[in-house]
Amino acid sequence: MAAAACRVSVFPSPQELGPALAQLVAERAAAAATGGGGGRFSLGLSGGSLVGILSRDLPPAAVGPAAPAGWLVAFCDERLVPPEHPESTLGAYKAQLLPRLPGPGPRVLALTPGLAPAAAAEDYAAQLRQAFPDEDIPVFDLLVLGIGPDGHTCSLFPGHPLLQEKEKIVAAITDSPKPPPERITLTLPVLNAARMVVFVATGEGKAAVLKRILEGEEENPLPAARVRPHSGQLRWFLDEAAAKELTIPLEKHSIL
Known part of the structure; x- marks a missing residue:
């Protein structure tokens, strides 16, 4: 991935990264509220460690024009478990x-409980189409994505056939290499249609895969490396531990 294709911001630790991420979300929400999009801010969220970061730092930033009353929140992937299950992104x-x-x-789009994987994917796709009635592929104002040590993002895993999906906006996966195996996920056409995508990665365990994604030119790119919005912006928010192997230009942020 060419360095010029994205902005990579590096923070001393997750404690400094969190407020900056919250401010970015608030800025995009305020811009959507005051722009020509009818005042709605569409936000796609991933789970995992992002839940804790956003829960700590986003509420104080979500005021004024960025107030959540005008938000549409969807999840970039979800495990097929009940909402009260510890693996449920909605539940978290x-x-x-x-x-x-x-x-x-x-407004939160939630997985309908009790459906089989294919039916759950179709149901969630129908919810998205209702929420984005004028768009063949939903165009989110902002997607906040995580990344696994193997380079997966959402529930799109290395070498999986879903990486080739061109038609569906939501797909089912029944053989996830990371449990639980049954999930639904947004597909690459949706990720690459967004107005802005921001990846968040922290910890030394992400350093090697980030070097492959951000500096490598692989014949078969990892899933996260395939996320390159066609007309939107791509951002990376990293802590110093995750960024330690990178040699591309970085925007380094000091402790406030």
């Missing part, structure tokens, strides 16, 4: 973030 955000946002809260 309902427990940690959503109660802390100033009311009235956002």
Whole structure:
């Protein structure tokens, strides 16, 4: 991936990264609220460690024009487990973030419980099409994505056939190499249609894969390296531990 294709911001630790990420979300929300998009801010969220980061730092930033009343929140992937299950992304955000946002809260698109994988994917795709009625492929204002040590993002895994999906906006996966095996995920056409995508990665365990993604020119790119918005912006928010092997130009941020 060419360095000029994205901006890479590096922070001393997750504690400094979190407020900057929250400020970015708030800025994009305020821009959507005051722009020509009818006042709605569409936000796609991944789970994992992002839940804790956003839950800690986003609520104080979500005020004024960035208030959540005008947000549409969807999840970039979801495990096929009940909302109360510890692996549920919806459950994690309902427990940690959503109660802390100033009311009235956002509209949240949630997985319909109890459906088989293919039906769950079709149901979630139908929800998205209803929420984005004028777009063949939903165009999110902002997607906040994580990345695994193997280079996966959402539930798009290295070498998996879903990386070639061109038609579906939501796909089912029944053989996830990371448990639980049954999931749904946004596909690359949706990720690459977004107005902005920001990847968040922290910790030394991500350093090697980030070097491959951001500096490598691989014949068969890792899933996260395939996320390159066609007309939108691509950002990376890293801590110093995750960025330690990178030699490309970096925007380094000091402790405030």
